[in-house]
Amino acid sequence: MKNFVLTFLVIFTILTSNALCFGDKGKDHICFRDVDADKDGKVTFQEFKEIYGDDKVKFKAIDLNDDGKLSHDEYHQFLGHGAS
Numbered sequence: 114m115k116n117f118v119l120t121f122l123v124i125f126t127i128l129t130s131n132a133l134c135f136g137d138k139g140k141d142h143i144c145f146r147d148v149d150a151d152k153d154g155k156v157t158f159q160e161f162k163e164i165y166g167d168d169k170v171k172f173k174a175i176d177l178n179d180d181g182k183l184s185h186d187e188y189h190q191f192l193g194h195g196a197s
Contacts, residue, residue, distance in 0.1 A: 145188045155182035 143164055146152070150160045161172050161183065175183055175191040183191075 142192050142194075145185050148188065155184060156188060157182055 145156070148156050148160055148164050150163070158169065158172050158181070162168070165171065172183070173179075175187055177187050177190070178184075
């Protein structure tokens, strides 16, 4: 039973850390929370261009609901991860 609990905790920690996108600089993408500089839950074009450059066409393509801001789900769709 003790081994089961330990194994469960290890697996849970690994899965949770990936889901929450902890600050692992070795990843092949930039976490939403790092792009969202003011931490309001949306990425504006100003925040986007700090990381991805002045590419309004790309930003507009990612902004699926055309509200001028990227949601967490829109951003992850852009990365190819799907909504999370």
